[in-house]
Amino acid sequence: MAELRTDRLVLRRWRDSDLEPWAAMNADPEVREHLGDLLTREQSDASVAQFQAEFDRRGYGWWAVEVQATGEFIGFAGLDEVDDFMPFTGVEIGWRLARSAWGQGYATEAALTVLAHGFDTLELPEILAVTTATNLRSQAVMRRIGMTRDPADDFDDPTEPEGPLRPNVLYRIAR
DSSP states (O other), X not given: OOOEEOSSEEEEOXXXXXXXXXXXXXXXXXXXXXXXXXXXXXXXXXXXXHHHHHHHHHSOOEEEEEETTTOOEEEEEEEEEOOTTSSSOSEEEEEEEOGGGTTSSHHHHHHHHHHHIIIIISOOSEEEXXXXXXXXXXXXXXXXXXXXXXXXXOEEOTTSOSSTTSEEEEEEEEO
């Protein structure tokens, strides 16, 4: 799959050079605040191997995101199939950026490009987004890219124990 480009970003396949900054992101409590436990270096590296395998199998997945002007790796964005244990099905959009990249519009920019790819290239009829009810920053990105939320679709993540990560919200956008 060819890379995706925006005015400022390149969404591309993962490289070995991404593993260290990715591991640093996964060891950052602020980055992981709405995601659960911090990841070890081994878990972080394994996640990239899984991303690559899923991309090869499906033809889409999680792209590494870099700043075009500098080549700096700043996180990921892309599409993934909703996990089987969720109370809904479909394809979900997501993003995760290093703290140094927050507040610069990168998540919105990457997400708009991923949406366009999902609708125009993959011809998906609908794209979903999920986050914890307390993750207001991601919910703001979801609204900025045109997604809407019906509170009737909100759910408790069946993989999370009682606590702040269990209540989740579901956003949608149709092609």
